[in-house]
Each structure stands twice: as C-alpha cells, then as structure tokens.
Amino acid sequence: MRRAAELAQVTLAPGKSGMVSQEDSRQLAFDIEQKPIGKPTAEAVDLLIQSTFDKHEPGLSLPPVRVSGRMRRTLGSYMPSRKQIAISSRLLAMGDENDVRQVVLHEVAHAIVHARWGDKPSAHGREFRQVCNEIGAKPRRYVDVTTEKWQSQTRFLSKCGHCKVLIVRKKRMRSVRCVCGLKLYPRSWRAVAPAEGGAPGDWVML
Numbered sequence: 383m384r385r386a387a388e389l390a391q392v393t394l395a396p397g398k399s400g401m402v403s404q405e406d407s408r409q410l411a412f413d414i415e416q417k418p419i420g421k422p423t424a425e426a427v428d429l430l431i432q433s434t435f436d437k438h439e440p441g442l443s444l445p446p447v448r449v450s451g452r453m454r455r456t457l458g459s460y461m462p463s464r465k466q467i468a469i470s471s472r473l474l475a476m477g478d479e480n481d482v483r484q485v486v487l488h489e490v491a492h493a494i495v496h497a498r499w500g501d502k503p504s505a506h507g508r509e510f511r512q513v514c515n516e517i518g519a520k521p522r523r524y525v526d527v528t529t530e531k532w533q534s535q536t537r538f539l540s541k542c543g544h545c546k547v548l549i550v551r552k553k554r555m556r557s558v559r560c561v562c563g564l565k566l567y568p569r570s571w572r573a574v575a576p577a578e579g580g581a582p583g584d585w586v587m588l
C-alpha cells in the first residue's frame with residue numbers, strides 16, 4: 383500500500399469519572415434519531431479525481447473513492463490490485479480544502495503511473511515525479527498536512543440506552559450523567575468531529 387501522508391497519532395487523556403454540569407449536558411447532548419451520524423461524504427473527491435483523469439489520462443476511471451475510518455497512520459492510499467483510491471475519514475472531516483486536494487492528487491498520480499507503466503516504476507521515482515508535475519501535485523513522498531488542530535476538534539460519542547439521547551464529550555469518560563438523570567458507564571465511545579457546513583450538533587464519524 384502506498385502512503386500519501388503520515389497522520390500524527392492523537393493520544394487523549396482518560397476523563398475522570400463523576401457528574402457533569404447540567405449546562406454542559408445541554409450543550410453536548412443531541413437526539414440521535416434527529417441527528418444521524420455518518421462518514422464524511424466524498425462526492426467532491428470523486429469529481430476531482432475524474433476531472434483530473436479527463437484532462438491528463440482520458441479513458442481512465444476508478445471505482446468511487448473509499449472513505450476509511452481505519453486509516454490512522456495514513457491520509458490516503460492507492461491500491462493497484464483494486465484500482466481504487468482510499469481516503470482517511472479524518473482528512474475529509476477535519477482537513478482543509480488544500481489538504482484534501484494535495485492528498486487526492488498524490489494518489490491520482492499513483493493511479494496514472496500505474497495506468498501508464500504498470501508495476502515497473504518505483505513508488506516515488508522519475509515517472510511519479512513527472513506525473514505530479516503534470517497534474518499540479520507536489521512531487522514528494524509525503525504530503526505535508528498539519529494535524530495538530532485536529533485533536534481539539536475531536537469529540538467522543540455515546541448513546542443513553544434509556545432515553546436514546548446522543549451524548550458527546552471532549553474525552554472518553556468512565557461514567558457520565560445523561561440529561562435524563564441516569565448515570566451511565568459507556569462500554570465504548572465513538573470518535574466524531576463537527577460536520578463541515580452542518581448545523582450545530584451535526585457530527586461525522588472519524
């Protein structure tokens with residue numbers, strides 16, 4: 383698997399058990415039935431990929447980009463065996479437009495190299511650099527993406543089994559008090575981030 387960028391690991395301190403204030407509960411609790419949680423969408427990424435192919439490698443097309451929540455150490459990859467580009471859900475949820483564009487074009491360059499020369503060229507050799515210069519990508523092994531701010535945007539989600547309210551906290555907590563008054567001991571927390579362009583309380587999975 384070819385790697386576009388290394389994603390800094392984010393380690394969060396475990397939360398202390400205990401009650402949270404009623405004000406904090408109101409601010410961080412949302413109805414899961416009204417606010418479904420899904421992966422960030424990749425329609426714009428697919429359009430960028432296909433428009434680049436149309437201009438620089440007519441006739442080449444790939445399956446829709448795969449959005450992966452399991453990509454923790456990479457932001458993007460191209461799999462020659464499947465002829466498919468995969469993008470980290472974290473990149474789509476929290477990266478800016480330039481970050482997404484540079485990672486996607488890096489993987490597009492790999493796809494074009496594979497289409498033109500097969501498996502013979504080295505991963506980031508002369509052919510790769512040539513294609514990068516052609517499509518406007520930086521001809522480097524890695525894409526520079528600043529991820530430090532992503533830690534402050536990450537939240538953790540659980541659901542009250544009694545009232546079905548979605549509870550969002552800044553940390554994974556051993557216990558938490560729901561707005562319904564029930565004290566919960568969540569077995570797991572799901573990492574989420576605010577949905578770009580969404581209303582307050584709209585979240586996407588990481």
